[in-house]
Amino acid sequence: MIHTEGLTKDFVVSRKETVHAVRGIDLDVAPGELVAILGPNGAGKTTTMRMLTTLLAPTSGSARVAGFDVLTQPGHVRRRIGYVGQGNGAGHNQRAADELYSQGVTYGLSRADSRRRAGELLDSLDLAGKAQRKVTDLSGGQRRRLDVAMGLMHAPPLLVLDEPSTGLDPQNRANLWEHITAMRTAFDITVLLTTHYLDEADSMAERVVVVDHGEVIADDTPDALKTQLAGDLLVVIADEPDGAAHLAHIVERWEGATEVAVTGTRITARIANGTTRVAELVHTADAAAVGLADVQVRRPTLDDVFLNLTGRSLRESGTENEEVAA
Numbered sequence: 001m002i003h004t005e006g007l008t009k010d011f012v013v014s015r016k017e018t019v020h021a022v023r024g025i026d027l028d029v030a031p032g033e034l035v036a037i038l039g040p041n042g043a044g045k046t047t048t049m050r051m052l053t054t055l056l057a058p059t060s061g062s063a064r065v066a067g068f069d070v071l072t073q074p075g076h077v078r079r080r081i082g083y084v085g086q087g088n089g090a091g092h093n094q095r096a097a098d099e100l101y102s103q104g105v106t107y108g109l110s111r112a113d114s115r116r117r118a119g120e121l122l123d124s125l126d127l128a129g130k131a132q133r134k135v136t137d138l139s140g141g142q143r144r145r146l147d148v149a150m151g152l153m154h155a156p157p158l159l160v161l162d163e164p165s166t167g168l169d170p171q172n173r174a175n176l177w178e179h180i181t182a183m184r185t186a187f188d189i190t191v192l193l194t195t196h197y198l199d200e201a202d203s204m205a206e207r208v209v210v211v212d213h214g215e216v217i218a219d220d221t222p223d224a225l226k227t228q229l230a231g232d233l234l235v236v237i238a239d240e241p242d243g244a245a246h247l248a249h250i251v252e253r254w255e256g257a258t259e260v261a262v263t264g265t266r267i268t269a270r271i272a273n274g275t276t277r278v279a280e281l282v283h284t285a286d287a288a289a290v291g292l293a294d295v296q297v298r299r300p301t302l303d304d305v306f307l308n309l310t311g312r313s314l315r316e317s318g319t320e321n322e323e324v325a326a
């Protein structure tokens with residue numbers, strides 16, 4: 001559905017300044033996939049989306065979307081994508097149903113088809129009761145759902161969402177997600193989205209593409225990323241500090257154990273499949289006569305993955321791409 005090779009975008013800000021927003025992204029998205037692009041502010045997510053949706057011309061590299069080249073066949077690409085950008089796309093004074101209807105007609109649907117499709121989407125997105133409401137009178141969550149409906153009016157095979165849930169409270173975020181996943185099954189669409197919410201990418205996306213400074217730094221399923229790059233976090237509390245130090249020396253020699261650290265009675269270590277090592281740990285402590293107060297295994301988060309890859313936390317990372325002299 002999406003195939004990019006060396007996709008690059010430079011913004012020439014002035015004669016002395018060029019922002020290298022996207023630096024050679026290779027991305028493949030298969031039909032039916034739900035892929036999340038994750039990255040800190042300024043990582044190049046929106047710029048990538050805008051190139052894929054033909055709103056921005058790449059500086060170099062190529063991108064094919066739904067089988068068409070974004071640069072030489074933009075019309076074909078546009079007919080096959082629904083793009084929901086940041087912020088609300090729907091107009092303000094129109095009624096929700098009219099907004100959808102106009103969108104359908106703009107995309108070349110007959111009046112009857114446009115009306116039928118609008119009704120179908122209002123139903124699927126739980127907006128049927130709001131069809132005659134003005135867009136300004138809808139809640140934030142309802143407006144976001146209407147934006148998604150707008151993107152789907154012309155029945156595109158690919159839905160591109162730029163931070164669809166930003167600004168929504170947790171309940172509305174969960175609700176939007178429910179609808180996006182339901183839409184995906186009902187209309188058999190591929191979904192590419194960006195998000196700042198790590199938990200969202202983790203639980204909803206089948207694949208996560210982590211972007212930093214305009215480059216893809218990881219691309220896999222959330223589980224695979226966590227297993228390969230971070231491992232589980234093992235946290236052990238011994239009864240006393242000497243015991244903790246002794247146990248830490250043993251754990252350090254375990255195959256695959258990394259980042260072993262001791263603070264007082266607390267030992268932490270990073271290890272793949274940590275839950276399978278708990279019995280071994282208890283046995284080892286027992287044999288070494290080290291008393292244990294607590295043992296926990298915490299599954300890594302996508303933030304651990306990002307930290308592991310970049311040395312900084314995605315949550316705190318607000319780094320913009322450096323502006324580099326041309």
Ligand SMILES: Nc1ncnc2c1ncn2[C@@H]1O[C@H](COP(=O)(O)OP(=O)(O)OP(=O)(O)O)[C@@H](O)[C@H]1O
Binds near residue numbers: 041
């Ligand atoms: N029109 C533009 N002119 C100059 N620089 C730009 C332009 N658009 C984006 N940039 C810069 O390109 C870089 C990537 O921006 P982009 O909006 O793609 O990041 P992002 O990952 O989507 O960030 P956010 O999560 O904050 O939306 C940033 O440094 C941004 O300041």
